[in-house]
Amino acid sequence: RDLIIDLDTNSKKHLSLLRSVVVSTRKLLRSTNLEAEYPFFTFATMILAQIARDWNQAEAAATRLIQDENDVRNNESLDWSIEGDRFLLGLSFYDQLNHDWMSWAQGLKNPNNHEDTQLVIDALTK
Numbered sequence: 001r002d003l004i005i006d007l008d009t010n011s012k013k014h015l016s017l018l019r020s021v022v023v024s025t026r027k028l029l030r031s032t033n034l035e036a037e038y039p040f041f042t043f044a045t046m047i048l049a050q051i052a053r054d055w056n057q058a059e060a061a062a063t064r065l066i067q068d069e070n071d072v073r074n075n076e077s078l079d080w081s082i083e084g085d086r087f088l089l090g091l092s093f094y095d096q097l098n099h100d101w102m103s104w105a106q107g108l109k110n111p112n113n114h115e116d117t118q119l120v121i122d123a124l125t126k
Helices: 012-032 038-051 055-073 095-106 115-125
Strands: none
Touching: 012 038, 038 055, 038 095, 038 115, 055 115, 095 115
């Protein structure tokens, strides 16, 4: 969340570096099987791809986010941290950050009418 807030949207280099860091961090956190909040990094990947207007990557991230969220909910090693049924936001007890995530969700676009992108948008904005 803080990485996205600090993004200099006027710098393509900063955006590119941040996208790389977010993808790498998600991969590392997922591989440890200790961090239930790695889907937030998947969502950040989607947000940053949309900022870059990389619709293919944004759509792939939406599909991956749905799978990641489901994987956490069905992982006995991680489900202890689940706080509720709400898509993505229910995976964390840090609900004071939800306003930012929901705000970014409201700014998401779906120019290709990608089904998973729309599912993510609907789940986080309704």
